[in-house]
Amino acid sequence: MKSAAKVDAPPTRVWSWFTPEEFSRRRAHVFEQIGDAAAVLQGAGPLRGFELFRQTNEVLYLTGLEAPQAYVLLDGQAQTASAYLPCRPERTPEDETLAFAEDADRICALTGLDAVYPWSELEKHLARRAVIFTPFQPGEGRMSSRDVLVHAAHMEASDPWDGGGTRQDRFIARLQERFPDAECRDLSPILDAMRLIKSPQEITVMRRAGELSARAVMEAMAITRPGLREYDLHAVMHRVFIESGARGEGYRAIIPAGRENAWDGHYCRNDGLLRDGDLILMDCAPDVCNYTSDIGRMWPVNGCYTAEQRALYGYIVRFHQALMRRVRPGVLPRDAMQETADE
Incomplete structure (x- = not known):
């Protein structure tokens, strides 16, 4: 049954795809894994530019909560789930995409969470815990994946003028500092195992992402001709994604034309010239409420395969x-x- 909160919700909102009951089922599985322990997750930080907020995959997976600087506590003893948010600053208008602690009723209705508290309550609710689970792996955000985030953290740590230190590393250190008697355990393996098995509704969202990828490729094929540039096809892709309710691309599209670009499996400059006789590759995917499904296709710029190209394809x-x-x-x-x- 669809919740009342989903009425007229645009497809860019997570609650247009998932019910509070689905998030509750996911949290129930975490409770089974952690026993009487507590699990705490740190959501994405504050916006640092003029862009839409995107929650980390992990927090969105368990709550559907799209609010910056959120913390989520799963209490294994009480079998309850709570969010901890900043309070709304003075003269800040209400905005459904930037929730604060004062928005508890709306948040609980959309996510199935049991309670919403201000930040100040989290330390109190974690006190005297023997075991605290938290993800040790970096939270995946916009156009990112774990392997890339881990590599970036390694590069920052090796920079003598930077020194590194990721957001999740600082959070784990803060937990250990404030609760020295608690054992801190990694929640990432539990979440990874859960996320490998998709629910019927997750599959529906991924199919939607696949449909948009296919549509973008087909529309790019239709306009392809010598003299265009790779970014012309990229622009077609963006239009298809945005007008269909996606939040943009899930990663920087790979659109290499010709031998000089196609050798690079992660080419993303997308400014090369489309030349008669060349093949063009397009590898793209939308971000549909943090889910994506990519498709890669290759075709001739002039619309006709040579014998060699036909054999390769x-x-x-x-x-x-x-x-x-x-x-x-x-x-x-x-x-x-x-x-x-x-x-």
Whole structure:
């Protein structure tokens, strides 16, 4: 049953896709894993530019809460879930995308959370805990993934003029400083295992993302011709995503044309010239409420494959079809790849 909060909600809002009951089921699974312990998550920080706020994947997954500087406490003993938010500054207008502690009723209705408190209450509610779970891995935000975040943290730490120190590292250090008798455990493996198995509604959202990726590629194909530039196709992609309710692209699209650009698997300058006789690759995906599903396709700039291009593309299609036949429950991705390569 759809909640009343979803009436007329635009597709950019998480509550237009997920009910409070779904978030409650996810939190119930965390309670099963942590026992009587507590779990606390730090959401995304304050906006640092003129852009839409995007919650971390982890906090959004468990709560649907789209508010900066949020903390979420899952109390294993009480089996309750609470959010901790800053108080609304004076003369700040109400804004449904920037929730404060004063918005408790609306937040609880949208997320299924049991309570909302100001920041000042979190330390009190964590006191005398023997075990506190928190994610040790970095929270994934806009156009980011864990491997990239870990690499960036390593690069910052190796910079003699920076010294590193990620936001989650500072949060873990603060927990250990304020609660020295508590054992701090990693929540990331529990969340990772949960997020591997998608609910029917998550699959619906991912299918929507896949549909938008496919539409963007097809519309880019339709305008492709010699003399355009890669960013012309990128612009088509953006239009399709935005006008369809996505929050933009899930990552910087990869649109290399010709041999000089296509060798780079993560090429993203997207300013090269489309030349007669070249192939162009397009690898893109939208951000649909923190979910994405990418598609990669390649086609000739002039609309006609040469014999060599047709042979290359045919090989890729056959490999793809062979790989899809080996995708089944109980098989590891690396094993499916190896079986396909051995064929």
